[in-house]
Amino acid sequence: MVSPDFSLSVADCQLIQVEAWDGTLGQLESSLSVALGTGLPASVGETVRHKNLLIIRVAPRRLWLALDDGTQAPSLAIDPDLGCSVCLGEGRVRFSLAGADIAxxxxxxxxxxxHARTSAPGRAVQTSFHHVPVLLLRTGEISCDLVAPRSFARSLHDWLADG
Structure with missing residues (x-):
């Protein structure tokens, strides 16, 4: 049962993955930065918030663009010689957790x-939740989001609620 010092909600996750081919990262980043109108996170785990979009560097050549609920996905014309983009939203959900008991x-x-610097507010960490890959987005001192596969959403929700 969820305690009074812990809240949990689940929502669809609008998510686009952009990946550069080997040797094309600089060109793809320049093009993407112009298309989005903002700079990109420089290292794995860093995030950049721009309007209704959270840009997450999840791997050296891979970015996830997480859109806020109801936000229209940006029009991205990725040069196929530089990389690719794919929508991951159909297969993911976003758990929002908050409260003094979150840790x-x-x-x-x-x-x-x-409490580590690598998981400080504004950072992203890839980990596993009982052998299921999840991305933890630290949103505040006592809040975070977990991006997880939709196929495991029910069991992950039950586990968190019982935690």
Whole structure:
């Protein structure tokens, strides 16, 4: 049962993955930065917020563009010689967690040091939740989002609610 010091909600996750081919990262980043009208995160785990879009560097050549609910996806014309883009939203959900008990709840199910610099507010960390890959987005001092596969949403929700 969720405690009074912990809240949990689940929503669809509008998510676009953009990946550069080997040797084309600089060109793709320049093109994408112009198309989005903002700079991109420089290293894995960094995020950049721009309007209703969160840009997350999830791997050296891979970015995820997470859109806020109801936001229209940006029109991206990725040069196929530089990389590709694919919509991941159909297969993912976004859990929003908040509350004073968040660190203790998360410690029962994922391997992330809540107090480390690498998981500080504004950072993203890829980890696993009982062998299921998830992305933890640290949104505040006592809040985060977990982006997880839709096929595991029910069991992950039950686990978090019982935590």
């Amino acid at each position: 203790s709840v998360l410690s029962t199910c994922i391997a992330v040091d809540w």
